Structures are given as C-alpha cells and as structure tokens.
Amino acid sequence: MERATDQAAGNLEGARPVLGRDDPLQKVVRMAEVYGCARLGVMGGTFDPVHVGHLACAEMARDACGLDEVQFMVAPRPWMKGGRDIVDVEARIDMCRLAVEGNPAFSVSTLEAGREGKTYTSDTLRELRAMLPDEVQLFFIIGADTLSTLPGWHEQEQLARLATFVCVARPGREDSAALLAAARAKGFDVEWVDAPLLDISSSDVRRRVREGDTVRYLVPDAVRDYIERHGIYGGGERG
Ligand code: ATP
Ligand code: MG
Numbered sequence: 001m002e003r004a005t006d007q008a009a010g011n012l013e014g015a016r017p018v019l020g021r022d023d024p025l026q027k028v029v030r031m032a033e034v035y036g037c038a039r040l041g042v043m044g045g046t047f048d049p050v051h052v053g054h055l056a057c058a059e060m061a062r063d064a065c066g067l068d069e070v071q072f073m074v075a076p077r078p079w080m081k082g083g084r085d086i087v088d089v090e091a092r093i094d095m096c097r098l099a100v101e102g103n104p105a106f107s108v109s110t111l112e113a114g115r116e117g118k119t120y121t122s123d124t125l126r127e128l129r130a131m132l133p134d135e136v137q138l139f140f141i142i143g144a145d146t147l148s149t150l151p152g153w154h155e156q157e158q159l160a161r162l163a164t165f166v167c168v169a170r171p172g173r174e175d176s177a178a179l180l181a182a183a184r185a186k187g188f189d190v191e192w193v194d195a196p197l198l199d200i201s202s203s204d205v206r207r208r209v210r211e212g213d214t215v216r217y218l219v220p221d222a223v224r225d226y227i228e229r230h231g232i233y234g235g236g237e238r239g
Contacts, residue, residue, distance in 0.1 A: 003119035007129065007138055008163055019131055028069050032135035041070035041166065042109070042128065043141040044121055046202065047092050049227060050099045051219045052142075053200035056108075057168045060195035061141040062105055065166055070141065071109040072096045075119045087232055098222035122155040126163040139165040139191075144173035151185045153185040160187040167192055171199040209233035 019025055031038035043058050050072070058070045074096055076089045086092075093108055100106035111127060112119050125138060132138075141162040142150070147167045153159055165188055167180065176192070183190050200218055208215050210233055215224055227233060 007134075007164075024069070024109070025069065025128075028136045031068050032133045036119065036135055038069075038136045039065065039067045039139060040128070040132070041051060041065065041067040041138055041139045041141050042073050042125070042163070043070060044073045044075060044112075044124070044165075046086060047072065047074050047096050048086050048202050049092065049095045049102060049205060049219060049223055049233075051200050051202060051205050051223075052217070053170075053198040055099060055220070056195065056198055057143055057170075058065040058106065058141060059143060060168050060193050061139070065139055065164075065191060068105070070106050072100065072106065073109045073112055076113050076115060077119070091226075091230065091232065095226050096224045098226055099220045103220065120154040122153070122159045122162065125159065129162060139166050140164070141166045141168065143168055143170040144176050144179070145170050147176065147179045147183060147190070148173070150188060150190075152181050156186065160189070161212045165190045169193065169195045169197055171197040206233045209235040 004194065006061065012108060015021060019029065025040070028038040028040045031226070041058065041061055043054070043061070045054065045102055058072070061067065062070050074093050077086065078177060090113075093110060093113060096108045100108060112124055115123075121140065125140065142165060144167055150165065165183070166189055167183075169176065169178075169192075173179070180192055205215050205218055208218070209212075215227070219227070227235065
C-alpha cells in the first residue's frame with residue numbers, strides 16, 4: 001500500500017487551499033494532526049439514485065481498509081453515461097445526504113458538483129490532495145465493474161500515484177482476478193475487498209420506479225420517500 005507521503009508527490013500544485021470550518025474533511029485533517037496519519041475514502045459515482053449496494057460497498061471498504069471517513073463524491077454529468085438523461089446533481093446530492101444521515105463516518109462531497117465540462121477523477125483527487133495535509137492518505141473506492149475500466153482512465157499514471165484504489169466485489173464480474181492483475185500491471189495500487197454480492201444497481205432501481213415496482217429495502221427509506229415526493233424516475237404517486 002502506498003504511503004501518504006508518496007501520494008503527496010502527485011500534488012504538483014503546491015499551494016494549499018483553505019478548508020471551510022464546517023467542511024466534513026476537517027475530521028481527517030484533525031486526525032492527521034493528532035495521530036500523524038488519517039485515511040480518507042472517496043467513492044465516486046452518479047448515484048442516480050444512491051442505493052444500499054453503494055452504502056454496503058462503502059462500509060465494507062471502510063472496515064477492510066480502516067478508513068476514518070468515506071465521502072460520496074457525486075459526479076455532475078458523468079462522461080461515461082452517454083446520452084441517458086440523469087437527474088439533477090442537486091437532487092442526487094440530496095438523496096446521498098439522506099442516505100448517509102446518522103453515520104458519522106460517511107459524508108457527501110460537492111467538490112465535483114460545480115465543475116463544468118468533463119469530470120475526471122484525477123482532477124478530483126489532485127484537488128483533494130492539495131486541500132489535505134500530506135499525512136492524510138487517499139483511498140478511491142470502486143465496485144468490481146468499474147475495475148475493468150480503470151486502466152483506461154484519464155491521466156492514468158498520475159491517477160495511480162494519487163490514491164490507493166479499493167475494489168469491492170460486485171455481481172457479474174467473475175473475471176475480477178484478471179482485472180486486478182491488469183490494473184496492478186498498469187501501476188495501480190489496488191486493494192481487493194471480498195464482500196457479500198449485492199445485485200442492486202441504480203439502473204434497476206430506476207426501472208422499478210418507472211414500472212411501479214417496489215424499491216423498499218433497495219434504497220434507504222428516506223431516499224424512497226424523496227423519490228416519491230419529487231416524482232422522479234417516472235414513478236407516479238404510490239399508496
Ligand atoms: P448505474 O446502474 O446507473 O450504472 P450503479 O448502481 O452502477 O448505477 P454508479 O453510481 O454507477 O451506480 O456506481 C458508483 C460506484 O459504486 C461504482 O464504482 C460501482 O462499481 C459501485 N457500485 C454500485 N453498485 C454496487 C454494488 N451493488 N456492489 C458493489 N459496488 C457497487
Ligand atoms: Mg454503474
């Protein structure tokens with residue numbers, strides 16, 4: 001596993017922007033000051049909508065890697081989602097906030113939300129690296145389906161230096177061992193996390209809402225209420 005100081009070498013900017021007093025990142029900053037190290041997990045995604053598969057994935061990664069905090073990083077308009085309409089980033093952030101409520105180790109980041117144009121993980125990690133002390137180690141959490149795309153991500157070499165990648169098992173990827181080897185061969189530091197396979201996806205949640213099927217227990221209750229109240233994903237009023 002790469003040390004935080006090695007990751008800090010990926011920060012070419014030098015200058016350190018000031019964090020707001022209430023920024024959830026203050027927690028890892030304080031931990032780094034007190035203990036000399038802290039571990040921040042970042043889970044990127046569209047979260048359209050966030051579901052229990054995401055939450056379990058983040059929790060398994062937190063537990064396996066001893067992460068002090070996991071931030072859900074909501075992508076504004078992910079370039080890989082092609083032409084499909086996605087729900088406004090504000091609504092996806094609201095749903096993530098509802099989903100993490102009550103878990104002191106989880107928070108939601110709006111860092112990517114205001115960015116224009118394409119969203120690249122390398123930019124996000126570089127920004128975080130610039131905001132945080134060198135003693136904070138970054139972990140980027142992905143599901144096994146995302147691992148197959150990792151070696152092709154933008155600024156691959158820098159990306160590999162900016163974080164340890166944490167890959168959590170997801171159904172449908174029986175070739176994970178080969179994917180893991182391929183990513184490591186490209187220089188990525190990847191930790192594999194064996195977790196219960198949860199065959200839950202946002203696509204399926206959206207389809208279920210559209211077709212009037214239940215999503216109870218697939219998304220947190222507060223997220224289900226939000227979807228119903230705002231009539232998103234083409235669902236009508238439900239009884
Ligand atoms: P969609 O069906 O729209 O692609 P999704 O369920 O895959 O949605 P994303 O927002 O695309 O959700 O995923 C964000 C991250 O969460 C990705 O790294 C993905 O691999 C991971 N992830 C999503 N669902 C699961 C799951 N059930 N188990 C493990 N990882 C998951
Ligand atoms: Mg996906």
